[in-house]
Amino acid sequence: MGCQHGWYFGGIGGVNFVDFDKEDDGRTDFHPGYYIGGDFGYRLFPYLRGEVEIAYRENRLDKLTILDVDIPSNGSVTTYTYFANLYLDLNFGTCFYPYVGFGLGKRDTKIVLNVVDPTTSQLLASFEGTDNRSVGQGIAGICYIFRNNSDVCLEYRYLHLDSNERNHSVGLSVKGYF
Numbered sequence: 001m002g003c004q005h006g007w008y009f010g011g012i013g014g015v016n017f018v019d020f021d022k023e024d025d026g027r028t029d030f031h032p033g034y035y036i037g038g039d040f041g042y043r044l045f046p047y048l049r050g051e052v053e054i055a056y057r058e059n060r061l062d063k064l065t066i067l068d069v070d071i072p073s074n075g076s077v078t079t080y081t082y083f084a085n086l087y088l089d090l091n092f093g094t095c096f097y098p099y100v101g102f103g104l105g106k107r108d109t110k111i112v113l114n115v116v117d118p119t120t121s122q123l124l125a126s127f128e129g130t131d132n133r134s135v136g137q138g139i140a141g142i143c144y145i146f147r148n149n150s151d152v153c154l155e156y157r158y159l160h161l162d163s164n165e166r167n168h169s170v171g172l173s174v175k176g177y178f
Helices: none
Strands: 006-020 026-030 033-045 048-066 069-071 073-089 096-116 123-146 150-162 165-177
Touching: 006 026, 006 048, 033 073, 033 165, 048 096, 073 123
Parallel strands: none
Antiparallel strands: 006 033, 006 165, 026 048, 033 048, 048 069, 048 073, 073 096, 096 123, 123 150, 150 165
């Protein structure tokens, strides 16, 4: 049993984690969030495939700390990503095959931070920022060939967004070949 050849489309989704390094005067911590997306690609050989991917990630603010003081707040970070990915599939002729990949693309990120009065929940201040730039991702996972024309995969994705911001995702990928 081997990997399918040809065109495929699929969906991805799972748990997303955002990690910001601590700044000198403050830190933002986010709850685990989610990611969801789709891909369209082509398997060139049993061991090599390429695809384009669009995904959405969202995480809610857990805590805002400034000068070691927790500030009552809420907010979120949302990211749209657009990637061209290349994968190396390690096909051993079984129903399972591991893979590694990398992608280059673009991200559009929006951060919203709201400072609120802890007693009345009234909005005291708000900050909103956007950032659009090139980004890379690393991908690793293991797939199970299901019904000879689809794969179900468990995977990990690492986005290196910039020097102090990283994004980790763990989830499922499902692909159908046609």
